[in-house]
Amino acid sequence: MARVSNSVIGILNVITLLVSIPVLGAGIWLSTRVGGTDCEKFLERPAMALGAFLIVVSLAGLVGACCGVAWLLWIYLLVMFLLIFVVFCFTVFAFVVTNKGAGEVVSGRGYKEYRLGDYSNWLQKRVNGTKNWAKISSCLHDSKVCRSMQQGNQTIDQFIRHNLSPIQSGCCKPPTECGFAYESPTSWRSENLTASSNPDCPAWSNDPALLCYGCRSCKAGVLANLKSDWKKVAVVNIVFLVLLLLVYSVGCCAFRNSRLAKPQSSSP
Structure with a gap:
């Protein structure tokens, strides 16, 4: 079971790392592009921040799970918890502020x-x-x-x-x-x-x-267009939240396994 949880966390973070590289690259490309529109400039910083964030988090989870580094897994789980909290709050907020208004x-x-x-x-x-x-x-x-x-x-x-x-x-x-x-x-x-x-x-x-x-x-x-988009994003966020909770649960298992493995590795 220990190997399974660590392997799952490792695979998920490899996928996240591969996804984050083109996101970061897109942000850098938008920032260096000559003649870019205001809309594209508006997207460059969020894209770069999101790409860098995903790279750091995925590396922490990958190294922590594969090498059994408990403190890296702890940081990974803390960030995951904060991410779950933020996504949950945004989802509720999106439903509240888009509740009014219709054509x-x-x-x-x-x-x-x-x-x-x-x-x-x-x-x-x-x-x-x-x-x-x-x-x-x-x-x-x-x-x-x-x-x-x-x-x-x-x-x-x-x-x-x-x-x-x-x-x-x-x-x-x-x-x-x-x-x-x-x-x-x-x-x-x-x-x-x-x-x-x-x-x-x-x-x-x-x-x-x-x-x-x-x-x-x-x-x-x-605002009508924004309301429609936010409703769709909120529905996607609910699915995303379920996946995050599953990953968080597996990460907790990997963290527990890494802590249990420490005294075993030091015993003769």
Whole structure:
């Protein structure tokens, strides 16, 4: 049993070590790449930190299990415990902050529209910050999410039947209640502008570089997309937590075996 637990920990950490090397390499590549986008620069530090962290932890577990070094296994188990705690807290947090907010069905339209006030205060603060939103809007520009809607000539009937993504609905067109006249998916005339109190109505621009990137509906669309992604991540985290608990249990067995083996190796 002792050999089995040590072997399992060793194999798992070899796999983790092999995975961590390309993660670290990707972070280094992003940091040295010339002409990288703001989104890519945003990812470089987390990728490098995650890669370095996985390398250190996997080496500690690998050496501790294969060489019977009890103090390395102790550090490995401590880090694993902290990782389990952090993943658990994040999973609960993700479910809590994404509990509110949903798109509103618009009569006669195939897409939904989104309101910033429908989402949790914590999420609203993340996108209302000037510095944060500058980075997010830069990523939206880089992704060309609105430019993809400009391809092909569509009539208004064709356009309203589309199932637009939350970001396309919130950032690439004005809200329906504004009463703009349709010209193309990203070009609207304001001659039929209704007396709406929605601040997004005067914020709309036909300039491809502006559109509704400064609108509250755009921020709401980003949060709707974020909510969907976080829900998926939270489900994945639950599976990840189960695997971490199994690895932690095997690691505890390997740690106990390494401590029991010490007095045996010193006896004649």
